[in-house]
Amino acid sequence: MHIIFGYELDSASFPDALGQEMACQGTAVLGPHGLLGVVETSLGLSGMQVPQAVRIGQYLKRLREFDDGGRFYSRSMQADAWSVAKQLLTWRDELVIAGWQRGVPKGASPRLRDLTAVEQLHHLELAPGIGDRLNNAIGTLNSTRKLDIQLIQLIEPRLSLPQSWGRLFNALLQCDVRVEEVEKTVFDFADHDISDLNILRRALQGEKPDPGSIRVDGSMTILRGADKYEVSEALASWLEVRDLSKVLIIRGNGSFVLNDALHAHNLPGLGSESRSRWRTALQVLPLILSNHWEPFDPQRLLEILTLPKSPIPRWAARYFEKSLRDHPGIGGPKWKEAWESVVANYQAKASGKEDAALPKGSVEAFQENLSFWLGERRYDPKQGMPTAVIRDICTKVANWASTRGGLENDELLITSAALANAAGDSVAASGLDKVTLPQLNRILDSVMGEGLENPVDFPQAAPWSQVETPGQVWGSADTVVWWNFTSSGVDQRRIPWTLAEREALCSVGVNLEDTRQARLREAGYWRKPVAAAAKQLVLVIPESISGEVAVPHPFWDEIRYLLKLNEAEIQKLSFNAQELWKNHTTKVIDSLINRNSVPEVSIAAPYREWSIPPVCILPREGESASSLFKLIQCPLSWVFQYIAKLYPGDLLALPGVSQILGTLSHFIIETMVSESSKWNPDEAERRALQLYDEYVPKIAAVLDHPGRELEKLRHRQQVGQAVKRLFSLIEAANLQIVGYEVKKERSFIEGKVLEGRIDLILASSEGESIVLDLKWAKKARYKGEELREGKALQLATYGWLLEGEEGRFPAGGYYMLAQGELLVSSCPLFPDPNVIHDVNLEDVWQRSLNAYRHRLKQLQNGLALAEGIEDFAESESPTEKQEIAEVEDSLELGARCEWCAFLNLCGARG
Ligand code: SF4
DSSP states (O other): OEEEEOTTTTSOOBSOTTTTOSOOSSEEEEOHHHHHHHHHHHHTOOOOOOOHHHHHHHHHHHHHHHOOSOSTTHHHHHHHHHHHHHHHHHHHHHHHHTTOOSOOOTTOOHHHHHHHHHHTOTTSOOOOOHHHHHHHHHHHOOTTOOOSOOEEEESSOGGGSOHHHHHHHHHHHHTTOEEEEOOOOOOOOOTTOOOHHHHHHHHHTTOOOOTTOOOOOSSEEEEEESSHHHHHHHHHHHHHTSOGGGEEEEOTTBOHHHHHHHHHTTOOOOOBOOOBTTOHHHHHHHHHHHTTBSSOOHHHHHHHHTOSSOSSOHHHHHHHHHHHHHSOSSSSHHHHHHHHHHHHHHHHHHTTOSSSOOOOSOHHHHHHHHHHHHTOSOBOTTTOEEHHHHHHHHHHHHHHHHHHHHHHTOHHHHHHHHHHHHHHHHHHHTTOSEEOHHHHHHHHHHHHTTOBOOTTOOOOOOSSEEESSGGGBOSOEEEEEETTOBSTTOOOOOOOSOHHHHHHHHHTTOOOOOHHHHHHHHHHHHHHHHHHEEEEEEEEEESEETTEEOOBOHHHHHHHHHHTOOHHHHHHHEEEGGGGGTSSEEEETTEEEEOOOOOOOOOOOOOSEEEOOTTOOOOOSEEEHHHHHHHHHOHHHHIIIIISOOOOOOTTOOOOHHHHHHHHHHHHHHHHHHHOSOOOHHHHHHHHHHHHHHHHHHHOGGGGSTTOHHHHHHHHHHHHHHHHHHHHHHHHTTOEEEEEEEEEEEEOSTTOEEEEEEEEEEEOTTSOEEEEEEEOOSOHHHHHHHHHTTOOHHHHHHHHHHHHHHSSOOEEEEEETTTTEEEEESOSSSOGGGEETTOOHHHHHHHHHHHHHHHHHHHHTTEEEOTTSOOTTGGGOHHHHHHHHHSOSOOOOOOOGGGOTTHHHHSTTO
16 A cells, blocks of 8 residues: 655645546555554554543543542532543643653642543543554554555655654554655746746745845735635636636635635535534534423424424424414413324324324323423423433434434434434533533533534535645645635644643653644645645735634745735735726736626515406405404505415514513413402402412413513512402492403304404493403503504404494403503593593494495405505506595504514515
8 A cells, every 4th residue: 555644634635646647546645644544444453433522521530530629620620520621631632642651750740640640540431532542553563563555655754743643654664664755845946937936936945035026927916805705706707717727726614605606607616614513403402402401491492393303293393383482381271282282183193084194102102202302301400410311312312313314314414413422422421410501511512512514515526626724735736726815724832731841741751742843844834835836826815704804824924024025016916806896807817807797777666556356355254353454554464464375484483571471461360260250459469470470481481581580570560460450440440350352253244254352341230341452562552542543443343243242332442461551432431531532432443344345345456555655656546546535434544564574575665
């Protein structure tokens, strides 16, 4: 076997193993990890590699075992044990790779002595890291071992490598492996070449350039732009007109912005480092775990229920989703209803009454499984969750992800299964009985922090060559493009050991690599692209990245210094990507790029008058107060909602606090009315407070969250007062409750039905009724105004529904719970301050009916008006004006576009 080795060649290389060949056998280009793998395989040492997070857990167990409260890490462990274990394991691994044999001289610092003692705890497992593997391989190699490696060619000097790897080469030499240095990237320049690039090469070799020798001949260019978008467009435009087979691109982590620009110019994408911890497949485990903590968070469960791929079957998730949107809590009446529906549905499916795929197993097993995923058992974050439970959750998530991933050929899901197992193993390896919330988050961070690659974000087949880092270049290309030539990604090295500690370590054979040595090696890599570019070097520098100022690469300082470049020369060497947008034809670096303007298209003005096929809209089978309201307010929104059946996406939104409090108050009053129709105000308050305490976790769980204690207390008082005041008003008016949440319907127009659910019906001893609607509106003002202006269509509708039974039109009113305020239409049942005498609901109803008929006629004539859109052509809409004039005494309701779900659809947003 023939190996070409470079310290940076683990992930990419230019040229690759094939070089110029169509195919070759027995040649591999490898970096340190690849070489170690080959040696281990030859020696029969390869085995399963343990995830680093599991090693951290194992090391944590060792640290805890040795911790008697007096160790150098003891106090830090109390604050954040996982992070301490992670950091100390990194130090330990660095020492091992540098040759540490687990010993320190007498007089070594306490932390070195403590680490040594921890190393002696052999009875506690610690899976090998790369240093252990390297030492093991070196220890096993000897002159009697024959390896299937004949030749290793080093593309960089052996002495420049860290000593640990130098030791491996020494051992390989003893096994008759030929090791030779073939540094291909020596500066190769012709004396007569006076290009800017060659002047730079000579300068890097130590020659001093003559002042003014830079000619700006295009052999060395800086492509600048305000951001990645600008430079990507300029680079893609330039690449489009070149012979790409002779181009080498150093892409770093790549960029999706650059990929998009390349695609827009019909060029293949470079791929990009697309690791993200936010991929959906990775969200399942953290979400399921977080749903097992107290207090219950309805938003978290909603996220689980609405995951694109959730362990909870979609059909069942819908019931719980609806329950959460109605009553954001767990264990309340809606939650129980959801469970009943799900179980009934499951039984129906299981007994084959439905066509859908049948869930397998018994009802009990199904319920138990579902209950697990819904997280109905919770743990206190401070006390911690038992390790066994966490492991169980991780295993279940892993099993689900691997099964579903396998069935759907979903790579991300399969990988996430492995990570879930690793998380479970890490927790178990730590030896902890319980894991607190912050500890668990740290563990998940270690396991999943790096995230997963996007499987579709890979480099596409391209005529050019590409590498990730300059250290991977060891051949020559006509043009070398260094993308994102900035300091982002340049490593900040720091050694944690003091000078005395390093000397102590050195005395026992630990040769930690000098920072300077590492820096020099890295600086050597930066020079490689200059050496490799036969004709042209392009350095691409965006001035900002993600809104942050980007600093040019440190190698730029060296170039400027060596060439003694002044600002004027730098300007001449630079091409500003903005120039591309200034003219039809622009010279980009060395090529003329033509750009054509696209004609401007103005956005269409929103329509006020929408045409619909005449007579296609008939009165619906049933109407309600809200559908009447909508039709009168804005016919177009009514058509969207009730005819086209459009509805806004639910997204992940739960109701706001106001809405939740309204629901909770309704539920409390409903429960109280079901217990007794007559309440003494003080008793009513007491009972309301009891019910509040009992049902907040079941209906309004969000109020139970840490940090909302004061808010919860304030709302408790408000609800108690609201109920007390309501029953005081009823008592003072000497009225009886005759109905709560009563559903009524009445035959309407052309045999259609009008229906409504009335919150509260009260009656006097003389049999006179009044309907009340209970609102938890922060701004009671709107409801008051609506009633005063004779626009309370909802109350008028309820009144008309009741009139059918009682033979006379009852009054109606709003009771504003949050304010404890009552406002009613003209009636003798309540004292004057509560009554608006000039509003008669029967009149309101008559005007509503006129308006309804008019709107319906308009629709049947083929016109759906968007009432919220200004009538720019007022004089040109005589039809509408005339028709409106014809309708006498009709209710007018202004469109409330700010609350309308179709704002973007009709164009009213502008
Ligand atoms: S946004 Fe306004 S105009 Fe548009 S449909 Fe809704 S209410 Fe009508």
